[in-house]
Amino acid sequence: MGAEVFDRITTRLAAREEEARVMHGILVVNLAPDAVAQAARSLKAEFAFDIFLDVTAVDWPGQEPRFEVVWHFYSTTDNVRVCLKTRVPESNPVVASLTPLFGSAAFMERECHDMYGIVFDGNADLRPILLYEGFVGHPLRKDYPKEREQPLVPYRDAAAERGGE
């Protein structure tokens, strides 16, 4: 049953764009950045993909375009998943927001913006959600040093405190 609906989605979405293939039981469609919103709209309207599972990104350092943004959708009618992927460059990491289609996208886009700095055009509220105000950088980018700390509370000087007693 999955394969049949995958074929229909492939002819509908990937006719315009290059490749679509099934990986681990999930249909993966690679799209251009500006085609994602339309693809998601047709997934929701024509193929009954009613659950927005996640949006995240992958950092490929050294590759151009650097970031791969990944969306996952689930259809409770057909019990299948579809994954949309697109690549955006570091200089202009902008993709369209899916908040008009799926309300639940708002928080996930905020998280993705926190961690990778992807800008979701149309999401009015991209304040930090897991990070805090004043955090500099995007910690899941590969060039963020893993031991870099940005404490909110100044560290106490244990040695001075012991000497002062």
Added chain:
Amino acid sequence: MTVNPRTIPIHPAEATGKSAAFEYLSTRKDELVGWARKFSLFPYPFVTACCAMEFMAVSSTPYDTDRFGAALPRFSPRQSDLLMVVGTVTHKQAPILLKVYEQMCEPKWVMAFGVCATSGGFYQNYAAVAGIDRIIPVDIYIPGCPPRPETVIDGIMKLQDRIARDKHPIITKDF
């Protein structure tokens, strides 16, 4: 020979006068207060992560921290005197931990429960604080990921020993 009991020094070994007597009384007072305080630890569980499961285990009947007077969690920091930091503390949460600590009345003690609170454990990243002693002073560290209930009880007993041996001034420099 009859000795007037009023002339017998209170502490024969240090019978050098008034100050020794005062010191003796003050030591006995510290022992009494220490004994009272070590059996009335009111913990405030600052529970943030998976160590909470082990905290529940050690609080439950088979291990029964009530034997050590440390079984009555107070959910207001103002009524508690043992801050148990159970689990990972993140940078985003550090101001909350500091505020809770500062709200507690003296005398207060802090227990770092598990490796994450002790040293950050296996976390070395943008989010986790590498040990709560970077933010607040810690009195007792309990190792383990998570610690076994026996380890926690051992930690409570070591803290009790420390409280019993401590000085307990009635008037401190802050008061």
